[in-house]
Each structure stands twice: as structure tokens, then as C-alpha cells.
Amino acid sequence: xxxxxxxxxxxxxxxxxxxxxxxxxxxxxxxxxxxxxxxxxxxxxxxxxxxxxxxxxxxxxxxxxxxxxxxxxxxxxxxxxxxxxxxxxxxxxxxxxxxxxxxxxxxxxxxxxxxxxxxxxxxxxxxxxxxxxxxxxxxxxxxxxxxxxxxxxxxxxxxxxxxxxxxxxxxxxxxxxxxxxxxxxxxxxxxxxxxxxxxxxxxxxxxxxxxxxxxxxxxxxxxxxxxxxxxxxxxxxxx
Amino acid sequence: xxxxxxxxxxxxxxxxxxxxxxxxxxxxxxxxxxxxxxxxxxxxxxxxxxxxxxxxxxxxxxxxxxxxxxxxxxxxxxxxxxxxxxxxxxxxxxxxxxxxxxxxxxxxxxxxxxxxxxxxxxxxxxxxxxxxxxxxxxxxxxxxxxxxxxxxxxxxxxxxxxxxxxxxxxxxxxxxxxxxxxxxxxxxxxxxxxxxxxxxxxxxxxxxxxxxxxxxxxxxxxxxxxxxxxxxxxxxxxxxxxxxxxxxxxxxxxxxxxxxxxxxxxxxxxxxxxxxxxxxxxxxxxxxxxxxxxxx
Ligand SMILES: Nc1ncnc2c1ncn2[C@@H]1O[C@H](COP(=O)(O)OP(=O)(O)O)[C@@H](O)[C@H]1O
Ligand SMILES: [Mg+2]
Numbered sequence: 001x002x003x004x005x006x007x008x009x010x011x012x013x014x015x016x017x018x019x020x021x022x023x024x025x026x027x028x029x030x031x032x033x034x035x036x037x038x039x040x041x042x043x044x045x046x047x048x049x050x051x052x053x054x055x056x057x058x059x060x061x062x063x064x065x066x067x068x069x070x071x072x073x074x075x076x077x078x079x080x081x082x083x084x085x086x087x088x089x090x091x092x093x094x095x096x097x098x099x100x101x102x103x104x105x106x107x108x109x110x111x112x113x114x115x116x117x118x119x120x121x122x123x124x125x126x127x128x129x130x131x132x133x134x135x136x137x138x139x140x141x142x143x144x145x146x147x148x149x150x151x152x153x154x155x156x157x158x159x160x161x162x163x164x165x166x167x168x169x170x171x172x173x174x175x176x177x178x179x180x181x182x183x184x185x186x187x188x189x190x191x192x193x194x195x196x197x198x199x200x201x202x203x204x205x206x207x208x209x210x211x212x213x214x215x216x217x218x219x220x221x222x223x224x225x226x227x228x229x230x231x232x233x234x235x236x237x238x239x
Numbered sequence: 240x241x242x243x244x245x246x247x248x249x250x251x252x253x254x255x256x257x258x259x260x261x262x263x264x265x266x267x268x269x270x271x272x273x274x275x276x277x278x279x280x281x282x283x284x285x286x287x288x289x290x291x292x293x294x295x296x297x298x299x300x301x302x303x304x305x306x307x308x309x310x311x312x313x314x315x316x317x318x319x320x321x322x323x324x325x326x327x328x329x330x331x332x333x334x335x336x337x338x339x340x341x342x343x344x345x346x347x348x349x350x351x352x353x354x355x356x357x358x359x360x361x362x363x364x365x366x367x368x369x370x371x372x373x374x375x376x377x378x379x380x381x382x383x384x385x386x387x388x389x390x391x392x393x394x395x396x397x398x399x400x401x402x403x404x405x406x407x408x409x410x411x412x413x414x415x416x417x418x419x420x421x422x423x424x425x426x427x428x429x430x431x432x433x434x435x436x437x438x439x440x441x442x443x444x445x446x447x448x449x450x451x452x453x454x455x456x457x458x459x460x461x462x463x464x465x466x467x468x469x470x471x472x473x474x475x476x477x478x479x480x481x482x483x484x485x486x487x488x489x490x491x492x493x494x495x496x497x498x499x500x501x502x503x504x505x506x507x508x509x510x511x512x513x514x515x516x517x518x519x520x521x522x523x524x525x526x527x528x529x530x531x532x533x534x535x
Contacts, residue, residue: 050421074424086419088412099412103424106405150424 001026001185002047002078002154007056009039009046016042018209019056024154025202029176029186031217033193033230034206040189041083043206044156047187048080049073060154075103077153083162083189085143089132093123096131096142100149109149116145137168144175155179158189173199193230197221205230241376246499247492252383254491255390256448260464261471261483262394263441269478270414270434273333276340277318278442279461279468280347285311285443286450286460287355293366300366304447311443312436318343319435324428344461351458359457367451386448393444394484397437401480410434414478470515476528485526489514 002024009017017039024030032040045051047058049070058066065073088096097116101109117124120141126134131142140160147155157176161169169192176199179186190196197203197217205213205226213226220226260282267275285307292303322339326332370381401407412420413430420427449464450456471490475482490511497510518526 048422050418069426070421071424071426074422080422082418082422086416086422088415088419090415091408091411095408095411099408099423099425102405102409102412146423 001061002187003057003059004043004047005057005059007043007046007058008054009042009051010054011042015054016209017046020206020209020211021056022204022211022214024185024187026185027183028202029180029188029200031188031190031193031196031200031203032206033190033196033203034212035230036191038206039209040206041158042209044080044158044187044189048078048156050080071103074150077151078156079147079150079152079154080156081143081147081158081160083158085139087131087134087139087142087146089130091131092128093131093134093142094127096146097123097149100146102150104149104151112149112151116149120145137164137171140164140168140172144172148179153185155184155186156189157186159191160188161190161192161195169195193226194221197231243496243499244375244377246495248377248379248383250492250495251488252387252452252491253495254488255387256445256452256487257464257467257471257491258484258487259390259393259441259448260445261468261475261487262397262480263438263445264468265472265475265478265480265483266397266438266441267434268472269480270410271323271431272478273323273336274340274469275318275323275435275438276337276465277314277322277343277347278439279465280344280351281311281314281318281439281442282446282449282464283351283456283458283461284314284347284446286446286456287351287360287458288443289447290360290362290450290456291355294360294363300362300451304444307447308440308444311446312440314347314443315435315437315439316432318439319432323435324431327428348458348461355458357458359455361454361456362451382451386452390445390448393441394480397441398480406430406433467511470512474515474518474525476525479525479527482525482527489518489526 004020004022006019006021007017008015008019020043022030022032032043034040042051046053049068053066057064060076060078065076088099094113097113098109101112117127122138123142123145126138131139134142144160160172164172173195176186176188180199188196188200197220200217203214203217203220204211205220213220264275264278267273288310289303289307292298292306293300318340322343323336326335326339329335367382367385372379401411409420409425409430412423412425413427417427449460467490471486472483474489475486493511493514494507497507498504522528
């Protein structure tokens, strides 16, 4: 569904992503893991188009979208739930959800909001509240629901568990599993590599702007190098 | 007592024009965090072109007013395309945009001078049929009432538009966070251009109403309102639409009350700006400011 070839992205003279290639098959959950500053967010931003690619090509369903504007990519079904959530703090929860469906036909929106509120009851409860007044976990739920309102064909999820309490993190990964079961294609960026690999079929490890390792998630999970560098020492692997 | 009542009423009329001018000013600020210092020049061109449409083209004011408003909106598109859009990716775009908007103002002022001449002009007599009413010793004209109604109506429509419509919500989304807006599928540069269009259209409409109210327009009429408009949006709380409306009224009222109390117009501006400082001492973020203050 998504193919990224030799992508280079730079901020001024600094190349934050260098000649990176990866692909996501339809229906798969693929994760991009690696330490802080590796270039994961930058790579995702290039896929959604909010940062232009310096070199390389991005193909979506075989079509070259490298130069396509971000809003057109949303129309094509590429939807990013950004790091830091970026909820619209001064707008109501409902307005946030409405904006999620900005590029969809208007008559469908109310029913979609209903479904989303049924899945995330807290959003119905706080429907009229300003999004900025929600707790961090609630804001992440809102950001996810808002992203889903766009009916993504490819969902780009950037650090959905960042800075959240363990209970909420578990909830978030439950949602990811649920989406996966429903056939949603997801490109997941996580520092929480262990949990990310557990839900993924395939993964790429980034470091210093490059992909340094890639493979099926299971084989990465059992790779000693990956374990020591990215999964921490306290391994209680299920095997 | 009657004089005071009369001045209060006058303050309401002129305050509504200030409010309309400031609403456009603050809209661009609220969305982009930039000041468009060509706003006053658009105000001038809006007013002068309405006079031209009525006088030279022989149009009714009911046609000339909306046309001048649209024309002013078009100037807003031009300001955005020439002064702001090319700089948007620069790290210092707020400051450089400010400067290039001053440059646009200078060009617009020169255009006003070249197109309409340096002398002050007025709408031909009978442009608007004026009835005069005496109510409890206070003189009110139908023109004044019309001005308040039109200004109020435009501000009301804008408020509803921003609250309810899909595009209005997109404008607020861009105001909240440009990055988020892009990710939600908002065509951010299109929305910014449209915001400039509305802002300048309202500024031009204020110019027409101002010209009708004072029965005199000149290429330098923007000077008089430029600083007041800035004061009003600071007073109301930068970026706040209701704040700008309220600030406009407060400013108009404090002006005319000064004249009423002191008996001369010499102190008018001084007192109005003093009131501004006094209010900001009490409420640093303005009347309806978002309460966000710079951390110490
Ligand atoms: N807006 C920016 N301007 C300049 N440098 C940036 C910017 N955003 C990120 N970087 C740099 O790019 C590199 C990659 O960052 P990022 O993609 O955010 O990494 P990750 O998401 O993997 O933590 C880092 O060195 C970071 O400092
Ligand atoms: Mg990141």
C-alpha cells in the first residue's frame, strides 16, 4: 500500500532522515522503532506531507505522491495521528471530531461521530467541553478518534503511548489491536519498542536517520542485538 | 444631561465602526499571529472606491457598498499573496511580514492618492435618505441607525460563520494549530487567503460606513483609525472577535465622553488611549483576552 524509496528529509542543512526505504502492505501493522531523535517522526511527516521530502519517492497504492499536498493526501486516505496529539485545545470535543471528518461528505459525519462516541464513551460525556480541558489520556483518545473520523486507509500513528500512565498505555494498545483485527493498515512509531513489536507483523529499526535493521517483528524480538539495544535488559520474553 | 445622552449615542455609532474595523484586524491576528498593517489602507480604499462608484459610476449606495466591500476583500488576497505568503516559511515571518505589510500600506496609500486625488471627498447629497428623529432631546438619524445595524449585522454574521460553518471551523483550526490543520486535511494556505479576504472586506466595509458617518473621506483617513484599531484589539484581547467588538465600543464611548466632559475635542485621543492603558493595567490580557500571558 505504501512504499517509500530512498527518502531523505532535511531541516536546513541537517539531514534528519537519510535514504530510508520501507513499505507497508495493506492490512498490516508495521512499526518504526528506535531511540529519540532517530528520525521516526520526520519520516512519518514526510509520508503525510507536512514536511517535504528532499529526495526519494513515496508511492501510495502505486501512485507517486511525493509532491502531493498534505490535504490531498488526507483525501487519499493517509491520516496521521501526530506525536503530542495536537488536539484543538480551544475547540470542543465534538468540533475536534467534526474536523477529523473535514474532507468527508457532510451527511456521513453525524453518524460517524455517533459510532466514535459509542466506542469512546468519554468523548460523548465530554462532548461540549473544550479539548484542552481533557486529561492527557483523554486527549490521546480524542486524537485517535479524530484521526479515525477521516476513515483512514493508511493510519500513521506517532508515539500514541508517549507520556501516558501504564493503564492508558494498555488501553491504547488494545485499540491498536482492535483496529488491526478490523483490517486497518497502520504504520506505528513507538519508543515503546517491545509493545510495538508485539502488535506488528514487520518492523524497521531507525537510528541517526537511517534504517539499521528490519525484518518480521518476531525475528527482531528474538534478535539479541535488538534486545540489548532497544528492548532493555529486563527481558521477560514469553519464549 | 441631554448632551451626555447624545454623546453616549454618538459613541455607540462610532464605536460600532471601530469595532468592525478592529474585528477584521484581529481576525488575521487570531489566525496567524501576525499584524497586517495594511489594514488601514484597505479601509481607506474601501471608502474611497465606494464614493467613486456612487459619484462617477452613478451606482446606488446599496450596490456600491457591497461592491466596495468585495473589492477590499480582493485587496486582502493581494496583501496575502504579495506581503505574507512568500515569507511564510521564514523563521522570522512575523516580523518580516509586519514590515512587508507596511510596504503594502505605502503602495495602497499612494494608489489612493493617485486614483482619487488628495482632496477630501464625500458621498453626493442624497446618497442615503436621512430621517432625523428627536427622542427625549437626543438627535438620531436613520443613517446612524443604519450604520450601527450594518456593522452589528456584519459582526454577527462573522461570529456565526466562525462558530457554525465548516469553513469557519477550518479557520479556527488553523488558528489553533497549523500543523494539526494540515493533518486534518485543511488546505491551510487556502484558508489563510480566505481569512485575509474576510478581514479586508470587513475593513473596507468599515471605511464605507466611516465615510458615510463623517460625510468626508480623504486618502489619509486611515491614519485616524489605524492606531485606534490596534488599541482596540489590544484592549479587547488580541485575536478575540467579541473582544474587538467590545473594545471598539469602549473606545468610541471614551472618546465622545471625553469631549462631553471636557467640552473640547483636544483631549479626545489622549484620554481614550489613557483608558486603554488603565484597562490593560487591570487586565493585562485585555477585556476578553485568552488569558495567556508570557511567563515571567
Ligand atoms: N523542526 C525541526 N527543526 C530542526 N531539526 C529537527 C526538527 N525536528 C526534528 N529535528 C531533528 O531531526 C532529528 C530527528 O527528529 P525526529 O524525527 O523528531 O526523531 P524521532 O521522532 O525519532 O524522535 C533530530 O535530530 C531532531 O533534533
Ligand atoms: Mg518522534
